[in-house]
Amino acid sequence: MLLRSERTGAVSMGVSAKLRVSERRAEERPRKSFCVALGGTMTSLVLLMMFMATVFPMLDYAIPTYAGFLIVVVIVEAGADWALLTYLACAFLCPLLTPDYEATLLFIMFMGYYPILYIFLMRVKRRAVRRVLKAAVFNAAMIGYAMLFQYVFTGVDIYEGLEMFGKWAPFVLLAMADLFFVFYDHILGRLIDLYIRWFRKKVLKR
Numbered sequence: 001m002l003l004r005s006e007r008t009g010a011v012s013m014g015v016s017a018k019l020r021v022s023e024r025r026a027e028e029r030p031r032k033s034f035c036v037a038l039g040g041t042m043t044s045l046v047l048l049m050m051f052m053a054t055v056f057p058m059l060d061y062a063i064p065t066y067a068g069f070l071i072v073v074v075i076v077e078a079g080a081d082w083a084l085l086t087y088l089a090c091a092f093l094c095p096l097l098t099p100d101y102e103a104t105l106l107f108i109m110f111m112g113y114y115p116i117l118y119i120f121l122m123r124v125k126r127r128a129v130r131r132v133l134k135a136a137v138f139n140a141a142m143i144g145y146a147m148l149f150q151y152v153f154t155g156v157d158i159y160e161g162l163e164m165f166g167k168w169a170p171f172v173l174l175a176m177a178d179l180f181f182v183f184y185d186h187i188l189g190r191l192i193d194l195y196i197r198w199f200r201k202k203v204l205k206r
Contacts, residue, residue: 034077034078039074039078039089043086043089045067045070046070046090049063049066050064050067053103054099061103064103067111067112071112071115075115075116076196076200084116090112091112094107095108102149105148106145110137114137114188118185118189122189138177138181139178146170
């Protein structure tokens with residue numbers, strides 16, 4: 001797993017370098033009308049996916065993850081600024097249009113913005129520092145998420161099924177979440193690389 005993580009880091013660093021080059025070439029930047037259209041399209045798709053969390057409640061944790069992957073398209077095609085605006089639009093509209101607030105909060109508090117933050121974190125040269133920063137961001141988001149359901153949205157018990165662990169249930173849940181994050185971070189790097197190296201060239205011909 002360590003070797004695979006290192007290969008993923010190398011690939012992602014290459015992706016980050018490509019994005020920095022594209023940012024410096026102003027003549028290659030897409031038109032504003034294209035960025036607006038792309039952002040609007042991705043926002044609509046995110047809202048559609050988030051609404052589907054009410055149809056498939058068993059996927060209320062998976063769907064925000066898939067919706068966050070759509071932000072990758074905006075990052076690559078329009079840049080981090082437009083990706084951030086797209087995320088903010090989704091974060092504003094999701095609570096108004098999607099009734100599943102568990103999925104909505106997960107998207108707002110982590111899954112929606114992390115693909116953007118990922119690009120900048122991969123520019124940190126020291127692997128150990130990069131991993132610590134990633135873990136810190138994720139754990140802070142998950143602790144905040146858990147506290148919201150413990151003190152604000154008290155009608156939902158996020159520790160359901162972990163009663164056997166007693167007072168250790170929050171730590172067990174956080175450890176499980178960290179294991180998921182390792183897998184998610186790996187997949188995100190691969191997805192960005194796949195989009196740039198294959199889908200963009202073979203399908204979009206860009």
